[in-house]
Amino acid sequence: MKILVLVFHFPPISGGGVVVITDIINKFAELGNEVTVITPDLDWNGEQFNPKINSKIKVIRTETPSRNKIKIAARRCQSNIKKTAMEIGKSNQFDFIFTIFHPFHLVPKAAVEAAKELDIPSIVKVDDAIYEKASGIKSLQRKIEKRINGKTLRSGTRILVSNNDTKKIIINEYNVKPEKISIIPNGVDxxxxxxxxxxxxxxxxxxxxxxxxxxxxxxxxxxxxxxxxxxxxxxxxxxxxxxxxxxxxxxxxxxxxxxxxxxxxxxxxxxxxxxxxxxxxxxxxxxxxxxxxxxxxxxxxxxxxxxxxxxxxxxxxxxxxxxxxxxxxxxxxxxxxxxxxxxxxxxxxxxxxxxxxxxxxxxxxxxxxxxxxxxxxxxx
Missing domain, CATH: 3.40.50.2000 (Glycogen Phosphorylase B;)
Known part of the structure; x- marks a missing residue:
């Protein structure tokens, strides 16, 4: 299969979410699939994570506004991510688009929209489902993003969650139909x-x-x-x-x-x-x-x-x-x-x-x- 992966968190960024996506794409490739990853080109100054990426995986880093301010970049990167996905998607017959959902970035929005326009399925794996509680302007911002994220999740072909509790959150918080959701846990090598x-x-x-x-x-x-x-x-x-x-x-x-x-x-x-x-x-x-x-x-x-x-x-x-x-x-x-x-x-x-x-x-x-x-x- 030919798999197009759109993600925000990717090496050299460190953290559990990056471990998850690198393990998944490496296993995709190891199982004989052709994998292309599109991710924002970020100026990351935190702890570095540089795992071995399967040599068969192609990684494309897109130009990203505010690349040295990760929280802003998380919301501004979607346009170039989608544009790049559309460009390579038209010249390559991908079987599906895979992405990781987190409430504070909009890469899943780009992934689901690109998949729909390319007429291929989208699989959205939920990393974190909800924000911490907030007040003031940040609370308003999160309400807007929740509305955007809800539309993204409802538009995805398949939503993957790690357990029943997260499934309930996706149904109740984002109004996603239960039949679109499958329970598949995180893993470990x-x-x-x-x-x-x-x-x-x-x-x-x-x-x-x-x-x-x-x-x-x-x-x-x-x-x-x-x-x-x-x-x-x-x-x-x-x-x-x-x-x-x-x-x-x-x-x-x-x-x-x-x-x-x-x-x-x-x-x-x-x-x-x-x-x-x-x-x-x-x-x-x-x-x-x-x-x-x-x-x-x-x-x-x-x-x-x-x-x-x-x-x-x-x-x-x-x-x-x-x-x-x-x-x-x-x-x-x-x-x-x-x-x-x-x-x-x-x-x-x-x-x-x-x-x-x-x-x-x-x-x-x-x-x-x-x-x-x-x-x-x-x-x-």
Missing amino acids: LSLFDITSEKDPKKIVFAGAMYYHRGLDILLEAIPFVIKKIPDAKFVLLGSGTEMEKLKKIVIENKLENSVEFKGWIKREQIPENISDASIGIGPLRLTDVTSRALPIKVLEYMAVSLPIIAQKGTLPDDVLENKKNGYFIENANDLAEKIILLLNQPKKVENMGIQSSKMVQKFSWNNVVKSIIEETKKF
Whole structure:
């Protein structure tokens, strides 16, 4: 098949969404499909993500207004993206257009409109479904964008969501017909992760962006209770973000420097070695509109290296974290501390829950997920 992919987030931009799209297009190509990617040419000054892109994939970067201001570029890039898609679409018989939906950029609008004009199907994979709450002018802006995004989703041939909760949001918030929506989860490249690594029986790991929704302040609140019972417990935090300096201050104020290590942002290829020797993986610890039933890639990576997971109740889907089977849902900092202490004191329970995580993650292999995406095209 010939697949045209239109996306906003693309290397060297870093983040979970970029990992998702690069894994998907690489798997598309690996399965024998011809893939062309159109993405805006952005001036990205953040952490760099430079994964290996299959040599059979053609990447076209379009001229983008306000290219050094990502939030503005996200809304201004659609015209050139669509123009380029139309130009190459007329000279190449693509089977479908694939795009990733996020509320704050308009590339899906370009993708769906181009597909309609080229008379080919469009598949829209929903990354994030809703905005954080806003007020004032920003609230008005989001209402306008929601109207645009709703039309985009309703016009797409097929909408892919990761779980039933997101499906309900797409139906209720954007008025999309249920029959247009299919549930296909995010995935993980299991070949990158070693489940035979020796575990550090006292290491607890968090990997991901350090922002409010992740609830790392709740973890820091729990740590004093943990080290009172288990003094040599070690908490390793991977990643960076807007909350990082605030979190470091909390660690210093509470004299937790010997128990907490901030490793900062690390390269994608270094993630497996940094999480594989841990005993517990920490998922989202604060329930918000953003984290409700979401599926961070890092949680699948914890599972890929056989870690039990601890997360706030209501954040992760039930087929990712099954309470008391491959980890625990918790409700507050005290509950979190109790579950960490429980696991660190019972290595066999850690091992058994890790085995369950490893079994449960198999269905999230990108090989299976991407085959499911391609199967969707046979329904048109």
